[in-house]
Amino acid sequence: xxxxxxxxxxxxxxxxxxxxxxxxxxxxxxxxxxxxxxxxxxxxxxxxxxxxxxxxxxxxxxxxxxxxxxxxxxxxxxxxxxxxxxxxxxxxxxxxxxxxxxxxxxxxxxxxxxxxxxxxxxxxxxxxxxxxxxxxxxxxxxxxxxxxxxxxxxxxxxxxxxxxxxxxxxxxxxxxxxxxxxxxxxxxxxxxxxxxxxxxxxxxxxxxxxxxxxxxxxxxxxxxxxxxxxxxxxxxxxxxxxxxxxxxxxxxxxxxxxxxxxxxxxxxxxxxxxxxxxxxxxxxxxxxxxxxxxxxxxxxxxxxxxxxxxxxxxxxxxxxxxxxxxxxxxxxxxxxxxxxxxxxxxxxxxxxxxxxxxxxxxx
Numbered sequence: 001x002x003x004x005x006x007x008x009x010x011x012x013x014x015x016x017x018x019x020x021x022x023x024x025x026x027x028x029x030x031x032x033x034x035x036x037x038x039x040x041x042x043x044x045x046x047x048x049x050x051x052x053x054x055x056x057x058x059x060x061x062x063x064x065x066x067x068x069x070x071x072x073x074x075x076x077x078x079x080x081x082x083x084x085x086x087x088x089x090x091x092x093x094x095x096x097x098x099x100x101x102x103x104x105x106x107x108x109x110x111x112x113x114x115x116x117x118x119x120x121x122x123x124x125x126x127x128x129x130x131x132x133x134x135x136x137x138x139x140x141x142x143x144x145x146x147x148x149x150x151x152x153x154x155x156x157x158x159x160x161x162x163x164x165x166x167x168x169x170x171x172x173x174x175x176x177x178x179x180x181x182x183x184x185x186x187x188x189x190x191x192x193x194x195x196x197x198x199x200x201x202x203x204x205x206x207x208x209x210x211x212x213x214x215x216x217x218x219x220x221x222x223x224x225x226x227x228x229x230x231x232x233x234x235x236x237x238x239x240x241x242x243x244x245x246x247x248x249x250x251x252x253x254x255x256x257x258x259x260x261x262x263x264x265x266x267x268x269x270x271x272x273x274x275x276x277x278x279x280x281x282x283x284x285x286x287x288x289x290x291x292x293x294x295x296x297x298x299x300x301x302x303x304x305x306x307x308x309x310x311x312x313x314x315x316x317x318x319x320x321x322x323x324x325x326x327x328x329x330x331x332x333x334x335x336x337x338x339x340x341x342x343x344x345x346x347x348x349x350x351x352x353x354x355x356x357x358x359x360x361x362x363x
Contacts, residue, residue, distance in 0.1 A: 021076070021202050028199030028244075030232075033065040038345055045341050046070055053334045055294060057227040057310040060342050061235045062303070067345055069228075076207060076224040077312050080291030083223040084171050086194075088131065088277035089233060090178060090186070092241075092253035093193050099182050102128040109177055113139060113169075114217040125160035127177065130170045131276040132261045136160035141169035142213045142220040145292065164262035164274060168220070171277070175221040186221050198236060198243050200229040227310040234289075234299045234306035258287045258299075270336055286339070294330020298339050305343055309335045 034042060049058055049070050057071035079086065094100045106112070107123040116139045125135045136158045140149070153165060179185055184192075187205030195203040203225060211220040236242065237258070241249040260273025260280040271279035271288055279288040289297040294311030311330040 021074070023201055024195065024203070026196045026199060027201045030061070030228075031065045032069065033062075033067060038067070041341065041345070042068060045338060048334075048338065048341070053309075054311070054330050055309045055334070056312045057308075058338065059227045059231050059308050060338070061231050061306045062342075062345055064235060064239070064304075068342060071227075071310075072312070073227040073310075074201060075310075075312060076202060076226050077295070077310050078291075078293075078314075079223045079225050079230070079289075080293055080295050080313070081171075082230070082289040082291035082295045082297060083221065084277040085289030085297070086190070086223060086225075086233065087171070087174055087178070087186075087221075088257050088275075089237070089249055090189050090193065091127070091131065091174070091276070092249040092257060094178065094182050094189075096250045096253065100127060100177070102126065102131075106173075109180070111173060111177060111180075112217075113173075115215055116140075116217075119156070121156075121159060125170075127174075129160045130174050130177075131257070132161075132164070133167050133170055133274060133277075134161050134164055134262065135167055135170040135173075136162060137169055138165070138167070139169045139216060141167075141172050141216050141218070142211050143172070144168045164265070166274075169216065169218065172216070172218040172220050174277075176218045186223070190223070194233060194248070195229070197246060197248055198229075198232040200232055202226055203229050227308045230289075230297055230310075231306050231308045234297050234308065235304075238299050238301045238304050238306055240301070269332070284339075290332065296330075296332060296335040298335060300339070300343060303343055305339075305345075307335065307339050307342065309338070 045068055049055060055071065057073045057075065058068065059066065059073045060068040091100060095102065103126050105124050105126050106118065112118050118137065122137045125137055129135050138153050138155050138157065148166060148168060175186055182189060185205060185208065187208035190208065191203060191205045207224045209222045211222060236248050237254055240251040241247055241254045257276035258278050258280065260275055260282065262274045264272045264274060268279055270281045270283060272282055273280040275287065279290055281288065285302055286298050286300045293313040294309060296309045298307045309330065
């Protein structure tokens, strides 16, 4: 009987998402800057990660170089709600290309929900409202947590733009609009607009999957991305949208999309505000991408510092269940503590030729 149970578990795991992890031909390794004077600080950071956290991977970049690299940083992991911050970057690029406009309404875009038709007032919601999570449209959507379900206002309670509610319906419809207006899948756009110019190692278009449900006409888009490749997006944002001399997303968009438009209602400390699909921390002048299960990216543009912590929540229904059963505690406060440990690192930006002996490249 026990063998049958194991066999069934393995069979279910066999239906999990699988990814080709062959290195992309456009991959460009990053320099690791870990000079001897930082050795003790790094040892303490790694000890904290190993003994006080349950993260599976951690990577930190400063001034375009790796200053810490721990765990399985090359493993494609589900980003969960950190997907939304990636979507914000894609919107910035699409707007710069003239494919989208912040003030376009759902009515103008011919967007509805055939499973739960929108009212005329709801259709006045704009792309800007959706990015701020102020859609005024309160419909059940795939990917919601129980907390989101419990906090959802009644339909018609607020007009578009009036009230902040962290709303998966709005986040999912942003995916629908993006694909409709750009005529690209989210995966295709990520590969062409981000993965290739940023020199990512593994990401391909099929790393984006979709989940459809009977009660909503808009699919949830699910993005798998490694810690190392996610960190490249963060470093590009910290550089004002630039990467290796190329403007990937407009600098003005970086500023516009990462300033708070709403106060955080609580529970996301140290973050206290919400921007265009980014959480903001006014005290430390940082902004975050966060996702269920321990997906955190903190960006500090003043210090050109990016920290990414990841937890592998699985690639199948069973694997996700096992993750939840184990009760892993990957906490935002642990990621913040790592930031406080590493932000005092000196501003090292030494040419590669001058760091022989302690420079390595990312796998």
